[in-house]
Amino acid sequence: NAGVTQTPKFQVLKTGQSMTLQCAQDMNHEYMSWYRQDPGMGLRLIHYSVGAGITDQGEVPNGYNVSRSTTEDFPLRLLSAAPSQTSVYFCATERRQGHEAFFGQGTRLTVV
Amino acid sequence: QKEVEQDPGPLSVPEGAIVSLNCTYSNSAFQYFMWYRQYSRKGPELLMYTYSSGNKEDGRFTAQVDKSSKYISLFIRDSQPSDSATYLCAMTVRGSQGGKLIFGQGTELSVKP
Numbered sequence: 100n101a102g103v104t105q106t107p108k109f110q111v112l113k114t115g116q117s118m119t120l121q122c123a124q125d126m127n128h129e130y131m132s133w134y135r136q137d138p139g140m141g142l143r144l145i146h147y148s149v150g151a152g153i154t155d156q157g158e159v160p161n162g163y164n165v166s167r168s169t170t171e172d173f174p175l176r177l178l179s180a181a182p183s184q185t186s187v188y189f190c191a192t193e194r195r196q197g198h199e200a201f202f203g204q205g206t207r208l209t210v211v
Numbered sequence: 212q213k214e215v216e217q218d219p220g221p222l223s224v225p226e227g228a229i230v231s232l233n234c235t236y237s238n239s240a241f242q243y244f245m246w247y248r249q250y251s252r253k254g255p256e257l258l259m260y261t262y263s264s265g266n267k268e269d270g271r272f273t274a275q276v277d278k279s280s281k282y283i284s285l286f287i288r289d290s291q292p293s294d295s296a297t298y299l300c301a302m303t304v305r306g307s308q309g310g311k312l313i314f315g316q317g318t319e320l321s322v323k324p
Contacts (some may be wrong), residue, residue, distance in 0.1 A: 103254075199245070200247075
């Protein structure tokens with residue numbers, strides 16, 4: 100079992116470009132979420148999904164879109180990248196919301 | 212004011228020392244408390260979780276929750292260089308609909324040989 104797989108591991112974007120960060124899980128967990136981690140800020144929730152077809156905003160959703168068409172996949176889209184979106188992004192799954200979170204290895208994104 | 216506050220450190224201790232990591236919180240509804248360990252350039256992994264007030268021990272690690280003071284701690288005994296990592300506290304209200312995990316800022320720990 101791979102657990103939670105994020106791709107790519109590293110990415111450099113120019114301001115204004117768009118891209119999709121991929122997240123796939125083979126744990127059959129209902130709940131998936133995206134966090135960003137910045138120095139001194141901890142993990143901040145961007146968007147989350149309680150099941151296929153259901154998504155909602157977290158603490159810092161602006162500039163990001165998500166969709167959940169299957170249980171396994173939860174992509175995060177940056178619509179028009181800005182330097183403020185330079186961060187490390189983590190995808191996580193939970194058997195149900197509020198239970199133990201399993202994280203991917205992260206995507207390091209730099210926007211220049 | 213953040214819902215969960217954690218001293219970011221960095222904290223540097225000699226091998227064998229007892230380490231105390233702490234978080235305070237403001238939401239009295241939090242019921243479930245977790246500690247995650249994150250090695251450099253890796254994703255966080257669950258280390259300990261506790262429900263309500265009291266202590267929980269697992270090997271060299273002890274998690275302590277004091278709901279009356281809204282304060283949680285993680286103690287590491289006989290610390291080892293392999294314990295060098297960032298430690299994040301997290302907490303949630305887990306009702307019938309579940310609840311979002313709220314994380315502290317993380318404390319960077321370095322254990323020197």
